[in-house]
Amino acid sequence: NAGVTQTPKFQVLKTGQSMTLQCAQDMNHNSMYWYRQDPGMGLRLIYYSASEGTTDKGEVPNGYNVSRLNKREFSLRLESAAPSQTSVYFCASSERGGAQPQHFGDGTRLSIL
Amino acid sequence: EDKVVQSPLSLVVHEGDTVTLNCSYEVTNFRSLLWYKQEKKAPTFLFMLTSSGIEKKSGRLSSILDKKELFSILNITATQTGDSAVYLCAVPRRTSYDKVIFGPGTSLSVIP
Numbered sequence: 001n002a003g004v005t006q007t008p009k010f011q012v013l014k015t016g017q018s019m020t021l022q023c024a025q026d027m028n029h030n031s032m033y034w035y036r037q038d039p040g041m042g043l044r045l046i047y048y049s050a051s052e053g054t055t056d057k058g059e060v061p062n063g064y065n066v067s068r069l070n071k072r073e074f075s076l077r078l079e080s081a082a083p084s085q086t087s088v089y090f091c092a093s094s095e096r097g098g099a100q101p102q103h104f105g106d107g108t109r110l111s112i113l
Numbered sequence: 114e115d116k117v118v119q120s121p122l123s124l125v126v127h128e129g130d131t132v133t134l135n136c137s138y139e140v141t142n143f144r145s146l147l148w149y150k151q152e153k154k155a156p157t158f159l160f161m162l163t164s165s166g167i168e169k170k171s172g173r174l175s176s177i178l179d180k181k182e183l184f185s186i187l188n189i190t191a192t193q194t195g196d197s198a199v200y201l202c203a204v205p206r207r208t209s210y211d212k213v214i215f216g217p218g219t220s221l222s223v224i225p
Contacts, residue, residue, distance in 0.1 A: 004155075033213075040122075042201065042215040043156070058212060090155065098205040098213035099145045104155035 002026050006091050006105035013081045013112045021076040021108050023091030031094045032074035033058075033102065034066060036087040043090065049074055050097070081112045115140045117204050119216035126223055130192050134219045136202030137184040146185050148176055149201040151218070156201055159187070192223045 007022045025032065030051045035043040035058075045058030049068040063085060065077045074093075078085060088109050092102040120135045138146065145163045149156035160169045162178035162185055169176050173192075178185045189196055199218040206212045 035215075040217055042117075042217040043203075044215070045212060048212070098203075101147060101158035101161060102156075102213070104157070106154040 004091055004093055004103050004105035006089075006108050008108060009106065010109050011111070013078075013110070015082060015112060017081050017112075018077065018079050019081065020078075021089055021091070021110075022073070023075065023105060024073045025091075025093040025103070026072065027093060027095075027103065028071070029093035029103070030071070030096045031098070032068065033092040033094075033098070034064075034074070034076045035090045035092065036060065036085075037090060037107075038087050046076065046089075048098075083112050086110060086112045115204075115206055115214055117202055117214045117216035119200075119202050119219050121219060122217060123220040124222070126192055126221070128192060128194060128223055128225050130223075131188065131190045132192060132221065134187040134189075134200050134221070135184060136187070136216055138202075138204045138214075138216075139183065140204045140206060140214065142206075143180065143183075144205055146178055147203045147205075147213075148185070148187050149203065151199040151201055152197075159200075189221075192221075194223050194225060197221060197223045 004025045033048045034046040047066040049055045052071045088107045091105040094100045094102045117138045148159040160176045165180040173190045176187045201218045202216040
C-alpha cells in the first residue's frame with residue numbers, strides 16, 4: 001500500500017530558484033496538508049486543503065503556494081526560494097479534518113543555498 | 114494563543130525501563146488530542162483521545178487524557194530499542210479542525 005507519496009526526497013536549490021513539491025495519496029482522503037519540520041519546533045502547518053477544490057493558509061504560509069489538483073494530489077510551490085525555507089517538508093492526508101489521524105509521506109529534505 | 118507543550122524534550126533510558134511522556138495544551142474549545150511516533154521519516158499515528166480518564170492501549174503503549182487539567186500522558190512499559198523515536202502530541206483547533214498544533218516532540222532513546 002503506497003499511502004502518501006512525496007517527490008522528490010531530496011533537493012538542493014539556490015536562493016531565488018523555484019520548485020514544486022509533489023504529493024499524492026491513494027486512500028481517497030478528503031483533507032490534505034503541507035507541514036514543515038525544523039529542529040526543536042515540531043511540525044508547522046503551511047497550507048491545507050479540507051476538500052477537493054479548496055485550500056487555506058496554515059500557520060506559516062508566506063513564500064509558498066499550493067494547488068489541489070484533484071482529490072489525490074496536492075502540490076506545494078516555492079516561487080523564489082530563500083535560505084529560511086531550508087527544512088524538511090511533510091505532506092499528510094486524513095479522511096476528513098485534522099481531528100482524525102493523519103497519514104504522512106516520508107518527507108522532502110530541502111536545502112536552499 | 115493556542116499552544117502544545119511536551120516534556121521532557123529528550124530522554125535516555127535503558128531497555129526494560131518504563132517511561133512517561135507528557136503533553137499539556139492550551140487550545141480553545143478542545144476536541145481531541147493525538148499522539149504520533151516519528152522514527153527516521155514519517156510520523157505514524159498512535160492514539161486519539163477525546164474523553165477524560167479513558168485509557169487507550171496498544172501493546173506496551175498506553176495513553177490517557179485529563180481534560181480538566183489539560184494534559185495527556187503516554188506511557189511505554191518494558192521499553193525496547195525499537196521504541197527509540199520522537200513522540201509528537203497534536204491538538205486540532207476547534208475553530209478549524211484542519212489547523213492542527215503539534216508540540217515540539219519528545220526524543221526518546223532506548224539503549225541496550
